Amino acid sequence: MHKQAKPSGAGQGGFRQAQAWLHTWSGLWFSWLLFAVFLTGTLAVFEDPITHWMTPEHHAEEVAAARAVGPAPSGPTGSMHQRLAWGLAYMQQQHPGASMWELWPADAQGAGELRVYWLDAQGEYAEAQLDPRTGEALPQASHPPLRQTLGGHHFVNFHYELHAGQIGLWIVGIAALAMLVALVSGVITHRRIFKDFFTFRPGKGQRSWLDAHNAVAVLTLPFQLMIAYTGIALSGLTFMPAGIAAYFGAGQDGTRAFQAALNEPGKPVRSGQAMDVPDLEPLVLRGQALMGQPVRAVVIDHPGDAAARIGVYGWNDADSVRQRLSPTSGMAMFSAATGSLQQVRLPGAVDGGTPSLVQSVLGGLHMVTFGGLALKWVYFVCGLAGSAMMATGAILFVVKRRAKHLGEFGSATAAVYRLIEGLNVAAIAGLSLACVGFLWGNRMVPLGLAHRGDWELGVFFGIWALALLHAWLRPSPAAWREQLAALALLCIFLPLLNFQTTGGHLPAYILEGDWESAAVELFVLAAGIAAVCVWFRLRRAPQPKPRRTATVPDDGASSNAMPSRVRPEGGA
Amino acid sequence: MNMLQASLLAWLLSLGGMVALAFAMDRHYTPWTGRDDIPPALRVLLRGVGVLLLAGVWVPSVWGWSATVGTVAAIGFWSLGALLAAGGMSWSPRWTARAGAVAALLGVSGCVLPLLLALRW
Numbered sequence: 001m002h003k004q005a006k007p008s009g010a011g012q013g014g015f016r017q018a019q020a021w022l023h024t025w026s027g028l029w030f031s032w033l034l035f036a037v038f039l040t041g042t043l044a045v046f047e048d049p050i051t052h053w054m055t056p057e058h059h060a061e062e063v064a065a066a067r068a069v070g071p072a073p074s075g076p077t078g079s080m081h082q083r084l085a086w087g088l089a090y091m092q093q094q095h096p097g098a099s100m101w102e103l104w105p106a107d108a109q110g111a112g113e114l115r116v117y118w119l120d121a122q123g124e125y126a127e128a129q130l131d132p133r134t135g136e137a138l139p140q141a142s143h144p145p146l147r148q149t150l151g152g153h154h155f156v157n158f159h160y161e162l163h164a165g166q167i168g169l170w171i172v173g174i175a176a177l178a179m180l181v182a183l184v185s186g187v188i189t190h191r192r193i194f195k196d197f198f199t200f201r202p203g204k205g206q207r208s209w210l211d212a213h214n215a216v217a218v219l220t221l222p223f224q225l226m227i228a229y230t231g232i233a234l235s236g237l238t239f240m241p242a243g244i245a246a247y248f249g250a251g252q253d254g255t256r257a258f259q260a261a262l263n264e265p266g267k268p269v270r271s272g273q274a275m276d277v278p279d280l281e282p283l284v285l286r287g288q289a290l291m292g293q294p295v296r297a298v299v300i301d302h303p304g305d306a307a308a309r310i311g312v313y314g315w316n317d318a319d320s321v322r323q324r325l326s327p328t329s330g331m332a333m334f335s336a337a338t339g340s341l342q343q344v345r346l347p348g349a350v351d352g353g354t355p356s357l358v359q360s361v362l363g364g365l366h367m368v369t370f371g372g373l374a375l376k377w378v379y380f381v382c383g384l385a386g387s388a389m390m391a392t393g394a395i396l397f398v399v400k401r402r403a404k405h406l407g408e409f410g411s412a413t414a415a416v417y418r419l420i421e422g423l424n425v426a427a428i429a430g431l432s433l434a435c436v437g438f439l440w441g442n443r444m445v446p447l448g449l450a451h452r453g454d455w456e457l458g459v460f461f462g463i464w465a466l467a468l469l470h471a472w473l474r475p476s477p478a479a480w481r482e483q484l485a486a487l488a489l490l491c492i493f494l495p496l497l498n499f500q501t502t503g504g505h506l507p508a509y510i511l512e513g514d515w516e517s518a519a520v521e522l523f524v525l526a527a528g529i530a531a532v533c534v535w536f537r538l539r540r541a542p543q544p545k546p547r548r549t550a551t552v553p554d555d556g557a558s559s560n561a562m563p564s565r566v567r568p569e570g571g572a
Numbered sequence: 573m574n575m576l577q578a579s580l581l582a583w584l585l586s587l588g589g590m591v592a593l594a595f596a597m598d599r600h601y602t603p604w605t606g607r608d609d610i611p612p613a614l615r616v617l618l619r620g621v622g623v624l625l626l627a628g629v630w631v632p633s634v635w636g637w638s639a640t641v642g643t644v645a646a647i648g649f650w651s652l653g654a655l656l657a658a659g660g661m662s663w664s665p666r667w668t669a670r671a672g673a674v675a676a677l678l679g680v681s682g683c684v685l686p687l688l689l690a691l692r693w
Contacts, residue, residue, distance in 0.1 A: 195597075195599070197594070197658075198593075198594040198597070198654070198657055199599065199658070199662075200659065200661070200662040201662065202662055215655070215658050216655070219651055219654040219658060220651040220655065223647075223648065223651055322575070322638075322641065323637055323638035323640075324638070324641070325641060365644070370641045370644075371575075371641045371644070371645060373575070374579040374636075374645070375645055375648065378649065378651075378652060379648070381651075382648060385655060
């Protein structure tokens with residue numbers, strides 16, 4: 001008779017069983033973190049609309065400015081020739097000693113704002129805006145924005161470094177590697193990958209969870225592999241520092257030297273001989289012809305020195321951004337003294353050879369810099385599927401062991417299961433709660449508070465910590481129900497809170513054509529309705545039977561308190 | 573072809589293709605028709621149509637974006653079509669079959685009609 005292999009222990013059983021062991025444990029221990037990374041990363045796809053919703057004063061100003069000025073500017077703005085001359089004159093008068101000047105003369109149509117940037121004495125980037133009609137400097141906004149906020153960037157930062165800098169980057173990198181391990185071992189473990197390809201059988205307890213876990217993972221597998229791999233590759237130089245250390249030296253200095261060699265090849269050294277910056281227009285015209293793009297920025301290294309160098313950078317138009325995987329724009333570099341061309345880069349090309357181009361494309365693939373709104377939505381849906389993959393996997397682990405105690409942790413098994421159940425609630429429902437709580441924080445934290453953005457972040461982490469505490473204090477079915485109820489309430493009442501605090505509301509957004517704000521609220525509402533549906537199912541579901549250590553025949557009946565369908569993703 | 577049209581066509585073709593592939597399997601054929609085994613000829617037909625439709629997703633994708641971005645988009649739309657097909661079949665095989673057929677028809681005509689018009693003129 002075939003002896004049944006024990007389900008735990010990597011060395012036991014055949015190859016497939018070893019892979020199953022690897023999948024279970026590498027998946028489980030990282031699933032909570034990966035769910036958080038995936039859900040926030042998915043929201044990060046729409047960083048800009050979220051920031052837009054979170055800065056209502058700013059878009060009120062935008063609307064007011066557009067109304068005040070009207071479609072036509074109140075007076076003719078300067079030509080490219082004038083704009084360049086004004087920018088140069090301002091820099092020569094105000095910041096003659098800066099080591100770098102950067103002029104943004106106009107938009108792609110030769111109109112719009114005129115901005116100048118420079119590196120100040122501390123080596124920091126500074127900026128000023130000039131009037132495009134007169135060339136006069138516009139008064140600086142002296143006060144910081146009233147509703148200081150991290151905006152949608154919170155989700156971007158959290159999903160790759162957890163707001164913890166380098167340490168966070170390493171933690172997320174290791175989790176991403178674990179995800180690749182779980183994906184590959186999961187495919188090997190999945191015996192009926194083709195037979196079950198389109199299969200989802202709802203209402204069948206554990207089987208439904210397995211079906212859901214398999215379906216969302218297998219059907220979006222190319223995306224999941226790509227996003228984990230490119231995520232690691234984006235920070236590859238941090239994770240694999242040996243190359244830079246060998247050629248440029250270890251530590252911060254080495255990294256800086258590498259960045260300089262990569263981004264500023266052939267940057268001249270200051271000669272000490274004074275020389276005025278030449279007329280920029282002829283160089284700009286030549287640059288535009290060489291790269292085939294209108295000028296976006298003119299960068300002058302060592303202005304006022306004979307060794308100065310002038311770079312002309314182009315605007316990417318909407319079509320080329322849509323159609324190119326590599327997001328770079330064109331560039332032409334000239335010597336200020338002789339006007340000779342030193343370097344030219346065509347739009348989409350990358351300095352530094354094929355490896356740099358590969359890096360740029362992998363980065364573009366991860367951050368979906370191409371393809372416009374349609375591709376962003378494709379990424380968003382696939383990202384939600386990825387989050388559902390983590391969530392269903394973690395829940396499946398518990399559901400499987402509800403009926404059948406597997407005793408992996410000896411006498412501590414029951415306690416560890418309890419820990420895992422609590423972590424599931426806090427990681428899945430709790431994080432979703434924290435995400436929408438972050439949006440509540442944006443409307444509730446008093447305006448003008450010092451470090452207001454940090455307070456909003458405090459709301460996010462505070463709610464998450466409370467959810468964790470709650471998940472451990474309450475029995476797990478009750479914890480699920482209560483956190484989902486809280487999620488539903490926060491989601492459904494967010495538009496009301498918004499109306500109460502800013503006066504903005506969904507019908508107005510739609511009438512004004514403000515689809516970014518409207519879409520944020522519609523998605524939050526949809527998440528709220530989904531949370532209500534899951535909550536109802538949980539209330540109706542029978543209470544779990546007490547767990548027995550002996551093997552219980554799996555009768556296929558729903559013996560768990562979880563809903564049998566895929567839990568739709570909550571969160572903002 | 574603008575992005576919205578391209579996305580819509582790619583998504584329709586992908587849904588049609590994935591539904592065809594699904595119903596070529598015994599497990600999904602039975603709930604659809606009530607019969608036990610799929611006739612071999614029908615299986616081959618459904619598989620062939622499914623593969624062609626899925627390959628066809630590439631056409632509007634490359635039209636709407638470019639060869640590189642379009643390829644990424646096509647893989648993404650395969651996933652969206654497959655998720656919808658799997659979800660639909662767990663809900664109602666009959667309606668999923670109808671929706672798949674309509675999607676395939678609309679998707680193919682949306683790609684072919686502009687070509688025919690272009691050839692005529």
